[in-house]
Amino acid sequence: xxxxxxxxxxxxxxxxxxxxxxxxxxxxxxxxxxxxxxxxxxxxxxxxxxxxxxxxxxxxxxxxxxxxxxxxxxxxxxxxxxxxxxxxxxxxxxxxxxxxxxxxxxxxxxxxxxxxxxxxxxxxxxxxxxxxxxxxxxxxxxxxxxxxxxxxxxxxxxxxxxxxxxxxxxxxxxxxxxxxxxxxxxxxxxxxxxxxxxxxxxxxxxxxxxxxxxxxxxxxxxxxxxxxxxxxxxxxxxxxxxxxxxxxxxxxxxxxxxxxxxxxxxxxxxxxxxxxxxxxxxxxxxxxxxxxxxxxxxxxxxxxxxxxxxxxxxxxxxxxxxxxxxxxxxxxxxxxxxxxxxxxxxxxxxxxxxxxxxxxxxxxxxxxxxx
Amino acid sequence: xxxxxxxxxxxxxxxxxxxxxxxxxxxxxxxxxxxxxxxxxxxxxxxxxxxxxxxxxxxxxxxxxxxxxxxxxxxxxxxxxxxxxxxxxxxxxxxxxxxxxxxxxxxxxxxxxxxxxxxxxxxxxxxxxxxxxxxxxxxxxxxxxxxxxxxxxxxxxxxxxxxxxxxxxxxxxxxxxxxxxxxxxxxxxxxxxxxxxxxxxxxxxxxxxxxxxxxxxxxxxxxxxxxxxxxxxxxxxxxxxxxxxxxxxxxxxxxxxxxxxxxxxxxxxxxxxxxxxxxxxxxxxxxxxxxxxxxxxxxxxxxxxxxxxxxxxxxxxxxxxxxx
Numbered sequence: 001x002x003x004x005x006x007x008x009x010x011x012x013x014x015x016x017x018x019x020x021x022x023x024x025x026x027x028x029x030x031x032x033x034x035x036x037x038x039x040x041x042x043x044x045x046x047x048x049x050x051x052x053x054x055x056x057x058x059x060x061x062x063x064x065x066x067x068x069x070x071x072x073x074x075x076x077x078x079x080x081x082x083x084x085x086x087x088x089x090x091x092x093x094x095x096x097x098x099x100x101x102x103x104x105x106x107x108x109x110x111x112x113x114x115x116x117x118x119x120x121x122x123x124x125x126x127x128x129x130x131x132x133x134x135x136x137x138x139x140x141x142x143x144x145x146x147x148x149x150x151x152x153x154x155x156x157x158x159x160x161x162x163x164x165x166x167x168x169x170x171x172x173x174x175x176x177x178x179x180x181x182x183x184x185x186x187x188x189x190x191x192x193x194x195x196x197x198x199x200x201x202x203x204x205x206x207x208x209x210x211x212x213x214x215x216x217x218x219x220x221x222x223x224x225x226x227x228x229x230x231x232x233x234x235x236x237x238x239x240x241x242x243x244x245x246x247x248x249x250x251x252x253x254x255x256x257x258x259x260x261x262x263x264x265x266x267x268x269x270x271x272x273x274x275x276x277x278x279x280x281x282x283x284x285x286x287x288x289x290x291x292x293x294x295x296x297x298x299x300x301x302x303x304x305x306x307x308x309x310x311x312x313x314x315x316x317x318x319x320x321x322x323x324x325x326x327x328x329x330x331x332x333x334x335x336x337x338x339x340x341x342x343x344x345x346x347x348x349x350x351x352x353x354x355x356x357x358x359x360x361x362x363x364x365x366x367x368x369x370x371x
Numbered sequence: 372x373x374x375x376x377x378x379x380x381x382x383x384x385x386x387x388x389x390x391x392x393x394x395x396x397x398x399x400x401x402x403x404x405x406x407x408x409x410x411x412x413x414x415x416x417x418x419x420x421x422x423x424x425x426x427x428x429x430x431x432x433x434x435x436x437x438x439x440x441x442x443x444x445x446x447x448x449x450x451x452x453x454x455x456x457x458x459x460x461x462x463x464x465x466x467x468x469x470x471x472x473x474x475x476x477x478x479x480x481x482x483x484x485x486x487x488x489x490x491x492x493x494x495x496x497x498x499x500x501x502x503x504x505x506x507x508x509x510x511x512x513x514x515x516x517x518x519x520x521x522x523x524x525x526x527x528x529x530x531x532x533x534x535x536x537x538x539x540x541x542x543x544x545x546x547x548x549x550x551x552x553x554x555x556x557x558x559x560x561x562x563x564x565x566x567x568x569x570x571x572x573x574x575x576x577x578x579x580x581x582x583x584x585x586x587x588x589x590x591x592x593x594x595x596x597x598x599x600x601x602x603x604x605x606x607x608x609x610x611x612x613x614x615x616x617x618x619x620x621x622x623x624x625x626x627x628x629x630x631x632x633x634x635x636x637x638x639x640x641x642x643x644x645x646x647x648x649x650x651x652x653x654x655x656x657x658x659x660x661x662x663x664x665x666x667x668x669x670x671x672x673x674x675x676x677x678x679x680x681x682x683x684x685x686x687x688x689x690x691x692x693x694x695x
Contacts, residue, residue, distance in 0.1 A: 003606045006613060012600075015677040047679025118540060118615075228677050343687030354616070364681045 005255065009227030015051065018232035023053040025239045031057045031191065032238055033327050035177055036198035037064030037355025038226050044360040046228045056239065059327030062176055063198050065141040066093050066353035067325060068280040072310040073140075073169045074099035080136050080167060080302060081112035087130065089115045089123035090138040097352045120152035120166075127156070127164035136302045139166040143201045146170050146291060147265035150272035153293065153300045165302040168292055171278055173201050174209040175289035180326050181217045192327065194238035196224040196231065199253035204269075206261030211249040218247045225253040272297050281349055282321035319348025324357055331358040338366060376484055379461055380450070383469040388445075388480035396480035398445060401504055406441035408432060409500035417464065417494065419538040421530070421550030424497055425467030427625060430554045431576070432501040433475050437556035438572045438628065440511045440563055441503030443475055448482040448499055453492035464495060475554045477501070503556075507563050513590035515570040520659040521637030522595065523630045525558070525644050526551065526652035527603040528580055532622030533611045542615075548607050551649075553626030558647040562630070567640045571631040574624075578686060581620040581671070583629060585685045588669030597657030597683065598674045617690045620673075620683065631659065 008014075034040060040060045043049055049058050062068055078099050081088035088104070095104045095116065108114035117123050120137045127135035139149040149166060156164045177195065184192045197210050202223045210221045220241035224234030234252040241247065251257055269291070278290025293301040302308065318336050323329040331337050331350070341347040343359055350356035354363075381389065388396040412428040429446065436443045448468060452461065472479055509515075534550040536542065555574065562569060571591075573583045580602070588595050604619050612619045626649050632640045637655050644650030673683040 003609050003613070006609070010676045012677045045681065046675045046677050047681055048677065050679050051677060118542070363684045366682055366684065 006227065009225065009229040011229060015046075015048070015228040015232055018229060018236050019051040019053075022056060022232065022236045022239055025236065025243055026053045026055040027243060029055050029057070030193045030239060030242055031059055032194045032196065032235055033059040033061045033180075033192045034196040034224070034231070035061040035063040035173065036196075036201070036226075037067065037353065037357070038200070039196060039198070039224065039231055040064070040357050041355050041360050042226050042228065042231060044364045048228055048231055051232070052235070056235065058235075059192060060324070060330075060357040061327055062180065062280065062283060062325040063142070063173060063201075064350065064353050064355040064357075065145070065171065066097055067321065067349040067356045068171055068176070068283065069094070069097065069140050069169050069349065070279045070281045070310070071098070071100055072279070073167070074103070075101075076303070076308050076310055077104060077138055077167055078102065078107045078112065079308070080306060081107050081114050082110075083306070085132075086134045086136055087113045087115060087126060088136050088138065089117045089126065091118075091140065092116045093353050094138055094140055096346070097349050098346055120149050121155070124152045124156055124161065124164055127161050131163060133163060134305075135164050137164070137166050139168045139170060142171055142173050142198070143204045143269070146269045146273065147204060147262075150268045153272050153297050154268060156300055157297060162299070165300045165305050166293065167302040169278075170273065170291035171280060172275070172289050172291065173198060174213065175286050176280060176283065178213060179283065179286050179289075181213060181219065183326070185217050193219070193242055195219060195221045196234045196238065197221050197249070199223060199225045199230070199257060202253070202257045202261065204262050204265045206259050207249055207251060207257065208259060214247055214249045220247050221249040223249070223251045223253050223257050225256070280325075282319075282325045284322075317347055319350075321348040321350050324350050331361040332365075334358070338362060372484075372486075379458060380465050380482070380484060383465045384472075384479045386478045386480055388478065389482075396445070398480065398502070404505040406436050406439045406503040406505055407500070408435040409498065410435060412497040412499070413493065414535060415493070416535075416538050417460065419550055420534050420547050422534075422552035422625065423464065423467050424495065425464040426471045426552055428497040428499045429468055429471035429475060429477075430552055430625060432499040433477065433554045433556050434574045434626075434628070436501050436503035437554070437559045438511070438574055439505065440507050440509060440559055440569060440572070441505050441556075442560060443477045443501055443503040443556050445480045445502045446472060446477050446499050447501075448479050448497065450482070450484045450498075451492055451496040452484065452486045453494050454486055454489040456494050461495070464497075471554075475556060509563075509569055511569050511572055513571050513587045516587070516591040516593050516631055516659050517570065518593075518659055518661055519634050520570055520631045521634045521640075521655055522597065522657040522659070523632065523637060523641050523644065524575075524580065524602065524654055524656050525555070525628050525630070525650045526626075527605050527608070528575065528624055528627060529604055529608040529612065529619035529622040531625040532579070533608050536615075537611070542611070544607060544611055546607055548605075548611065551624050551626040553649045555626065555628050555649055558644055558650050561647065562640060562643050565639065565643050567636050567643065568633050569630060570633070573629050575627045575629065576625060577623050579619070579621045579623060580629065581618075581683050582685060584671045584683065585669070587631075588671050590669070592669055593659050594661045594670045594672070595657060596660050596672045596674065596680070599676055601654055601656045603652045603654050621686045621690055634658070
């Protein structure tokens with residue numbers, strides 16, 4: 001029962017060979033940040049960090065789309081879902097993210113029309129099937145979800161479907177990473193020595209932008225996949241560069257990623273969206289780090305259609321998600337972790353999504369000796 | 372209503388106890404102990420690859436009886452129908468219940484049907500209660516676990532949950548994944564017949580293997596370790612789980628169980644299970660590593676493919692498919 005493209009990269013022997021290679025390469029302490037939440041999840045689930053040489057420390061980055069979606073947008077989502085005549089559609093893992101007073105699942109239990117869908121095109125179909133209702137899709141995510149969301153709007157315009165719109169909170173990874181690198185660059189105490197770039201995001205956009213970051217911040221970046229052998233190979237490539245004093249962008253995830261990315265996907269993102277400043281939960285406003293529907297497609301923007309205005313982001317919470325998402329603190333260093341904050345009662349988003357660092361530590365490390 | 376019950380429902384069931392048409396069935400009872408259980412069934416869609424709500428309602432209750440080593444004997448069937456629900460569908464469901472009872476060698480001896488107004492129900496809800504006879508003298512329960520007990524799973528995991536999810540959401544995979552929906556009682560009786568000292572059994576319904584292990588670890592105040600590599604999961608199911616971002620260890624099964632048996636009998640127990648169609652894929656996947664550990668409230672750990680031990684936790688809420 002071999003699962004192609006998965007099992008060979010989960011092979012314990014291969015993983016241990018890479019771990020040995022890393023131990024042989026590393027001669028001083030190195031801090032490597034994995035950017036993507038999917039990588040964090042794999043690392044904690046398989047115990048990859050525990051295979052590593054004590055000289056190598058992994059720092060968990062900001063790459064969980066659920067975690068960085070601002071609270072004010074969740075509040076707008078709940079407001080829309082509670083509006084008569086609206087069917088609000090979302091991916092599953094956004095439903096439990098706390099807004100300022102509740103989450104979408106609670107709103108649903110109170111009577112709001114919330115539907116879980118697997119694709120924005122399912123939401124578009126729902127709009128076709130319910131012409132007397134307004135169907136809104138919660139367009140959340142990084143560059144990975146942007147093409148499908150763009151396609152839904154493109155199709156809506158082409159087919160003249162006007163009871164469909166997107167509530168957009170799309171974020172772009174490189175500007176978010178740059179804000180962390182720039183902070184790290186100017187603070188020698190918290191420095192990050194190397195990065196694992198998110199394989200799936202790079203499948204869409206390629207990695208030319210990461211080459212610029214490598215150059216500007218003199219940091220090795222390795223585009224990396226998500227299975228144990230991928231991650232360990234990515235770390236080994238990163239450590240090899242560091243030990244040799246090199247700082248370029250390399251590609252470990254060659255089975256999915258090429259330098260230029262997916263041209264068609266990039267074209268439809270460029271057609272439908274424009275780049276705007278974006279608030280990241282826990283990190284604040286980052287210039288040119290988000291996407292909004294461009295003027296030609298504004299009619300399908302829920303914020304415009306329903307004249308919504310997000311309240312300014314004033315998060316009153318005991319959550320230290322900012323420090324978690326920048327890798328400054330580990331989840332178990334938070335005084336609320338596992339006490340007042342757990343998956344059924346999250347104080348912040350990193351405890352909600354399975355890709356959030358806090359949820360990963362809670363599920364996979366609680367009760368074991370090495371939290 | 373009387374006509375509906377006779378014409379549509381009763382005609383499917385042959386039972387001298389039902390034929391009396393009295394308020395309650397009067398059943399003979401052997402000396403010893405009986406097992407008694409009930410469960411209520413809601414599923415969408417009602418028919419899915421490998422099963423339907425009728426089969427589920429029979430096998431589910433039979434399996435609950437089997438988990439204490441009982442021989443299932445009698446069932447009740449309660450039905451709540453929504454006004455306007457198609458008679459043909461009721462016919463199909465009742466037909467499926469009847470076939471499932473024959474497969475399990477049990478009799479439906481009493482039943483009830485109610486109709487609720489349109490919009491007050493979801494088509495059809497079923498409840499079954501079951502009575503079984505216990506002839507063994509074992510205490511098949513979490514408290515019987517001892518250190519070193521072997522943990523055996525009766526077959527591959529996750530097929531029921533994925534089959535239903537795929538049918539409900541219209542997800543199309545290359546091959547159709549069939550539910551594992553099946554009765555386990557005959558296999559359990561066989562284990563007893565071959566002298567396997569069953570310490571504990573649990574069927575792996577809602578919450579899957581991970582939830583069942585955590586429940587047992589907490590009840591027994593013990594630690595359990597499983598090895599990821601030994602857990603049987605079909606590649607189609609694993610592929611679907613990879614795509615949806617969900618973990619097969621938390622997915623519901625309707626024809627799978629785990630058995631805790633003395634380590635010395637582990638291979639024998641697996642062999643006995645493998646003789647049955649429902650136990651074809653039985654595998655020894657883990658063990659009880661400690662009981663009565665001071666300060667421990669029960670802990671389940673899984674050895675990952677790269678050889679590291681981690682916690683295998685309860686699931687919080689339902690599994691929600693991931694964004695990317």
